[in-house]
Amino acid sequence: MESVDLIYKAIYILVIFGITLLIATYSTYFERKIAAFIQDRVGPNRAGPAGLLQPLADAGKLFFKEDFIPTKANKALFIIGPGIAMLVATMSSAVIPFGDMLIVGGREIWLQAIEVNIGVLYVFGVVSLGVYGLMIGGWASNNKFSLLGAIRAASQNISYELAMGLSLIAVLMMTGSLSLREIAEQQQGFNWNIWYQPLGFLIFLVCAFAECNRTPFDLPESEAELIGGYHTEYGSMKLGMYLFAEYINIFVASAVMSTLYFGAYNFPFMENLRAAISDPVLANNVVTILGVIVMFAKIFAFIFFFMWVRWTLPRFRYDQLMKLGWQILIPLAILNVVLTGGAILLKDYLF
C-alpha cells in the first residue's frame, strides 16, 4: 500500500473513531432528552443551551469520582472488564461502509475503514465477543448480583446470536456476498433489502436489541432485580466505559441494520441526480456526500428507535426471553431462510 493511502486510512479511522465516541457521548444526552419528552418532561436543560453540555458535565463527574475497587474483587480482571467492553465495541465500526467513493484530486477514496470479503462475519464475530467484557467484569466484582447479571448476559447473548445469524443468512443468500460494501452496492437506489426481507429484518431487529442489552431485553443490568447487574460494583470512569460501550454498540447495531436492510448510503433517485450533473467527478462527489448524510440519518433514526422502544416497553421475564429466543425467533428465522431459498429458486425458474 502506498504511504499516502496509509495516511488517508489512518485519518479516516481516527475520524470514524471520533465520530463513534461523539455519537456515544451525545446518545446519553438524547436518551435523557427522549425519555423526558416521552414522559411529558423537558429533560436536561441547565448545562449550556438546551442542556447540550450535559454529556461533558457527566463525563467530568465520572472522571473525578473515586476509582474504587472492592477488596475481594479480582483486581486485574476487574480493570480489564470495562476495557474489553470498550475495545470490542469500538472495533466493529471498522468494516461498515459509511459512504461510497469520493474522488479528490484524481484519487479514489473509499469511505470505509477496511474492506474485507467477510465483513458481515467480522461484525458478527466482534459482537459475539462483547459479552466477555460484561462476564469478566461481573465475575471479577465478587458480588452475587454482578455474577447473576454476567450469567444472564452470557446466556442471552448466545441465545440471540443464533437467531441473528440465521436471519442474516437469508440476506446473504440474496446478495451472495459477505462483504458489507457489496451488500450496500447491491441496494442501489430504492432497491433496499427490507422490501424482500421484512421478516428477517424483524428478527434481526429483536436480536439486535437483545445483543445490545437494551430494554425490553436489559435483564443483565436490570436495576429493579439486580441493582444494576454486572456493573453493580463499578463506579467512576470504569462504569462510564461500560455505559459508553453500550451506546457504541447501539450505534454499531444501527449502522449494521441500515447497511444490511435499509440500503446503507443509497437513497431514492440517486441515479437521476448523478445523471443531472454534467461533470462526472462532481456528480460522484455530490451523490457520495449526500449518501453519507443519508446513511447517518438512517443511523440516527435507528438510534432514536432504540430509545423510543426503551421508554415504551417493560422488561421481559427471563423465561419469556429464553422462550422468545429459542422457540419463536429461531424457527421463524429458519422459515425465513427456507422461504428465501424457495423464492430464489422460483425466480431462477421463471426468469
Next chain:
Amino acid sequence: MENLFYFLASLTLLCALMVVISKNPVHSIIFLVITFFTISGHYILLNAQFLAAVNIIVYAGAIMVLFLFVIMFLNMGKNERDLKTSALTKITGTIAGGLLFVVMIAALKDAHVGTYDAENFNSQIGMVENLGKVLYTKYLLPFELASVLFLVAMVGAVMLGKKETGERHF
C-alpha cells in the same frame, strides 16, 4: 511476515501453557480465548479470513462463553483444598506427559514439511467462495455427514433437556 509468524506462534504457545498453569479456572479460560485469537491470527496469515472469522465466532464467541458460564456457576477455585494435588498425581502426570513428548518426537522426527508448488499455488484458496466450492464438490460427502452428526447431537441434546412426564422444574 516471518517475524509476525514467530511472534504469533510464541504467543500462542505461551497462552496455551498459561491455560494449563493458571490456578484460577477463569484465568485459564481467558488465556484459552487469547489462544483462539492467536490461532485466528495464524489463519489470517495463511490468507484464510473465513476460517479466522468463523473460529472467533464459534470458539471464542460461543463455546468459550459457555465454558466461562459453567465455571462461574461452579464457583471453582474458591477453596484452596481443591487446588492441592497429591504427590502421586504429580508423578503420574509428569510420566504421562514425558511419554507423550517422547512419542511425539518419535513421530515427528522423520516427518518432512510438505512444500507447495509456487507456480500453481492459488493464494485465494482460503477465501469464502473457494472454500464453499471445495466443500460442496470435492468434500460433499464428509460435509453432509458432519451435518448429520450435528443433527444427531442436537436431537440428543433436546432429548436430554426435555421434561419427562410428571417432572417439575419450578
Next chain:
Amino acid sequence: MESLSNRSKKVQKREMTFAERAYLPAIAQGLGITLKHFFKKKATINYPEQTRERSDVWRGLHVLKRDEKGAERCTACGLCAVACPAEAITMTAGERKAGEEHLYREEKYAVTYEINMLRCIFCGMCEEACPKAAIFLQDDKLAPARYERDEFIYGKDRLVEPLKTTETK
C-alpha cells in the same frame, strides 16, 4: 352473590387471538402512544425563570400589615387565634409605652406573634376574623421548605411587613 354496586366485571378467560399472542400489534400501539406524548406540550414549569400561574385569591404566606404611617395594625385581640381551625397562631399582648406611637397604632399591641407554618392550612380564616385588617395572606409568596422544624415557626420578624424606608414623594 349480588354485588352492591352492580359495577363489578366478570373475569373473562378466553384464549388470546393470534394478533394478541404475536404482541407486535400491541407493541406498535404502545409505540404510537409514546410517540404521541413525545410531541405533547410538556407539563414542566422551569421554576426560577417561570412560575406557576396562581389564582387572584391565592392564599400564601401571611403578612402583618402596617398602616399608612408605618405603625403595626395588630392589637393582639386574639380573634385570629380563635378563628384558626388548625390552632397555628399564638401571641402575647403588651401595652404600648409612651414614645412608641409611631410603632404601634393602638395602646395594645402584640409583643410576640407566632404562626406555625407546619400547622397552618392556609384557609384564610384569620384574615376574615381580623377586625383591624392587620393580617393578610399574600398571593405571591409561599412558605418555603426548610431543614429544621423550628424554622417553620414564623415570628414577628418574618411576618410584619417591612417598613418602607425608601419612600419617595
